[in-house]
Amino acid sequence: MKVKWAHKAKIDYVDTLSYWKDRNGSTLYPQKIDTAVLKLEKEIAANPYFLAKYNNNLNLYRRSLMRGKYYLYYHIDEYNGVITIARFRSAHQIPL
Numbered sequence: 001m002k003v004k005w006a007h008k009a010k011i012d013y014v015d016t017l018s019y020w021k022d023r024n025g026s027t028l029y030p031q032k033i034d035t036a037v038l039k040l041e042k043e044i045a046a047n048p049y050f051l052a053k054y055n056n057n058l059n060l061y062r063r064s065l066m067r068g069k070y071y072l073y074y075h076i077d078e079y080n081g082v083i084t085i086a087r088f089r090s091a092h093q094i095p096l
Helices: 007-024 028-046
Strands: 002-005 053-055 060-065 070-077 082-090
Touching: 002 007, 002 028, 007 028, 007 070, 007 082, 028 060, 028 070, 028 082
Parallel strands: 002 082
Antiparallel strands: 053 060, 060 070, 070 082
16 A cells, blocks of 8 residues: 655654754754654564554554654555555654
């Protein structure tokens, strides 16, 4: 399946990377997040239901990365073969 990012998810993701770059004065941690996200994107594309938790209220699946520090929320459109990442969230943020 093809994976694409919703506009809000991209903004959340870039904001998170920028926050950690500014806070740490280094790109090492943002690079670690980016590597984990790319790996998870490949896993989701290959098997979107594996280890995913479904949220009935949001109608989205959720996968964690970096030992539960971050979450990707996504929608699966099997008819068109597209997975849309709707949100990128820190586990420390108020839940959706």
